[in-house]
Amino acid sequence: MNIIEVANYEEMSRASADFILKKIKGSEKVTLGLATGGTPLGTYQELVKDHKENETSYDHVHTYNLDEYVGLTPDDQESYHAYMCEHLFHPVNLPLEQTNIPNGAAPELLQECLRYDMLIESIGGVDLQLLGIGENGHIGFNEPGTLFSTSTHVVDLTPSTLEANAKYFKDPSKQPTQAITMGIATILKSKEILLLASGERKQEALFHLLRGEVTESVPASALNMHDRVTIIADSQALKLVNSLGK
Numbered sequence: 635m636n637i638i639e640v641a642n643y644e645e646m647s648r649a650s651a652d653f654i655l656k657k658i659k660g661s662e663k664v665t666l667g668l669a670t671g672g673t674p675l676g677t678y679q680e681l682v683k684d685h686k687e688n689e690t691s692y693d694h695v696h697t698y699n700l701d702e703y704v705g706l707t708p709d710d711q712e713s714y715h716a717y718m719c720e721h722l723f724h725p726v727n728l729p730l731e732q733t734n735i736p737n738g739a740a741p742e743l744l745q746e747c748l749r750y751d752m753l754i755e756s757i758g759g760v761d762l763q764l765l766g767i768g769e770n771g772h773i774g775f776n777e778p779g780t781l782f783s784t785s786t787h788v789v790d791l792t793p794s795t796l797e798a799n800a801k802y803f804k805d806p807s808k809q810p811t812q813a814i815t816m817g818i819a820t821i822l823k824s825k826e827i828l829l830l831a832s833g834e835r836k837q838e839a840l841f842h843l844l845r846g847e848v849t850e851s852v853p854a855s856a857l858n859m860h861d862r863v864t865i866i867a868d869s870q871a872l873k874l875v876n877s878l879g880k
């Protein structure tokens with residue numbers, strides 16, 4: 635695993651945007667797996683800034699998001715669809731027909747999971763998957779205990795994940811308790827993975843990922859089974875690793 639330690643959130647966001655831009659500029663067609671949450675927001679802002687300054691084209695970029703809340707339609711302001719349109723797709727002029735996000739409002743959720751998984755299978759896994767990490771070590775919405783062999787599935791969110799993400803909902807009582815997420819096996823199909831972590835709240839999860847055993851009780855530890863993973867993390871997120879792990 636390639637670990638890049640940076641000073642803070644802003645540096646993490648710049649380094650991660652540079653990493654992604656190299657992929658975008660280096661190929662005629664590129665498939666990106668994208669994440670949501672607070673962590674990648676700065677990265678998307680940097681990509682938007684670059685697009686404004688350098689007119690970087692996204693015409694050859696196809697995207698596949700990790701997850702979506704069950705019950706939220708794509709036009710719901712609190713859906714991950716809306717998040718992606720607002721923070722990346724619209725500002726960089728990414729053709730919307732080249733974007734893919736699980737449909738959390740699909741009438742047949744199991745069928746939707748199968749459709750999404752086959753879509754990713756059909757491209758042989760994304761070229762680069764961007765990941766954040768949950769405080770309990772989840773990736774996508776794969777909660778502790780998820781089998782490493784899982785493909786895209788519907789998940790019941792744990793109390794800790796609900797609590798950590800409640801801040802993103804104006805009315806926390808409207809926060810969905812289920813989500814559709816790429817599975818661990820789906821994520822591991824990616825040709826390359828970039829995981830971002832910032833802040834003290836992530837230090838235990840990062841410690842388990844980097845120094846703990848590979849176990850289904852820490853979903854992110856599955857990344858140790860992949861041979862092209864880069865982690866960009868700030869000093870706060872690496873605090874425990876640096877103090878105990880050397």
Ligand SMILES: N[C@@H]1[C@@H](O)[C@H](O)[C@@H](COP(=O)(O)O)O[C@@H]1O
Pocket residue numbers: 669670671672673674700701765766767768769773774775795799
């Ligand atoms: N499904 C998302 C994850 O993809 C994300 O990594 C996590 C951490 O969020 P944040 O970056 O806001 O800490 O939140 C959610 O659970």
